Amino acid sequence: AQSVTQPDIHITVSEGASLELRCNYSYGATPYLFWYVQSPGQGLQLLLKYFSGDTLVQGIKGFEAEFKRSQSSFNLRKPSVHWSDAAEYFCAVVGISGGYNKLIFGAGTRLAVHP
Template identity: 90%
Template structure:
């Protein structure tokens, strides 16, 4: 069965520092991978997605993620964090196994940004 692991429940980063959020997935076929961000009390906003091709994908708000098949990982990165990036980040996997019908989410990583 497909699953997503986000090993870090909380991460604190100083403003201006770089960020990496980890995501590992288990999927029996070609995965379709997503990162969503959720600000407090808000819905989920799509940051970026990977389906195929270049394994380094660019998203909105200066985020990028790299797909590494050998490590079953899809880590999210940002070179310089802004205070407005404080939010909860969810990695999700979907794909042909589910007929594109269902996303499986990780448990999320809460990002705190210190001054």
């Protein structure tokens, strides 16, 4: 069965530092991969997605992610974190369940940013 693992439940970085959030997936074919961000009290907002093509994907808010098939990973990066990036981040993969395509989410990584 398809699955997504986000190994880090909680990460704290200093403002201006670089960030990498890890995501590993389990899927037999070429996956459709997503990163969503959820600010407190808000819904999920799509940061970026990978369907095919260039393995380095640019997203909104200065985020990027790299698809590495050999490592089954889709890590999210940002070169310089801003205080407003404090939120929860979810990696997701489209999987087939019950005969239909569905989003399968990781457990999330909560990011705290120190001034």
